[in-house]
Amino acid sequence: MFDAQHQAWLEEMRRKLFGYACALCTDTASAEDLYQDAMLRAMAAPNPPDDPRRYRLWMFRLLRNLWIDRLRRDRRLDELLNDPALAAPDEARITGGEQSAVNRLAVRQAFMQLSKAHRDVLALVDIGGFSYDEAAELLDLPRGTVMSRISRARSAMASILADVPVVALPLRRERGQ
């Protein structure tokens, strides 16, 4: 049963959980709805995990499953399961240089243009703070697949950023001058 310990754990993770919901959904209202649904279901769950690590994984999985249910309801689950970005050859390559110094707002905009599957895995690692092993467990995928998806997602983001006008951050050497 949901108790004070679970309450404390929820309090600790709520921002990241909401961030994950924002990453999965394309609009804030849907993210808020998803987040609230997940919290309520967590409170009502008869046997939530009593280990903090397990509880965190369980909570993110709960929210993700709700998201998948909504995709299924809206007949959009195929966009996740058969994401062409997952099957595409790994052609994009991160490049360095001045053009790649971008601000975080642009990064976020690029993130929201990623496919659902890429947003999903990247959000678990970058927002949720999960290790590759934990993300693999949560997504029921091999660790190598998670590693590959993370890399492809970032490459795709870099490509998006390279194609759109972005506001350059002051480069380090400019700040030093």
Added chain:
Amino acid sequence: MRPEMASDARLSAYVDGELSPEDAADLARLAVIDPEVAARIAVLHQLKAGVADLGHGEPPDLQMPDLPMPARRAAARPVPRANGGRRGLVLRLAVAVLALAAVLGWVNLQPGDPVQTEPGLAAQIAGHDAWARALERDGASPLAPEWLEGMMRATGLRLVHAAPVRWGEQTEVMHYAFVGANNCRLSLFEQPGAGVGELALSVTIQAELLTARWQVHGFAYSLVARNMDRERFVTIAAAAHDVTHARAPAGAALIASLQAARQRCSA
């Protein structure tokens, strides 16, 4: 340099701290001597930081434990009427926020028995139980105080009893009792002479027993129910608190949230 040593996947794993210490050290050495690798790592760090930034937003209308009031105010905000779907969402959110803020803030979840309460509340719980038993035996005798009517009707509960009750030599408490479908029974106790200070709403859940207490305008209020859906009870408690605080009937949005929170009682 072997190409695979600085593949995107390895560099990503490096910025995520997922390489072994030996591999990470190799890559760090490579970054020192190869500016392009260093630049790619820098880009990946920026990408990671930008995405991580998404996780720093404030969740909607959520309350810290010591600030319960704004959540209910937010939940009671006027509901947009232009879009029916959005309205439903807002209502469900209002209920969700109420319940969530309650659990994160006001609700004191306690293990099952034994039920331990202070004497005044214990008397009120006993009063609620005695009335519930008498209702089964004698049936209802409806009365209808104005200020509660709309709010409680919205919850699906019907006022069936309103009478002063005396506990001890001095304490006289007004007892309002409500019934609903599926054996839902709820008591509201209003005790005058509570002083000028206000006490925030506090909800306690002990197994099947749900109680809520607050103090406003010189009255101490207690709400008692058994086997009621937790979210519904918290929503009712918040609404009752608001109408006693405002000394006015519940607003449309609050009534809508109460209607949305209707759930069957389990006993």
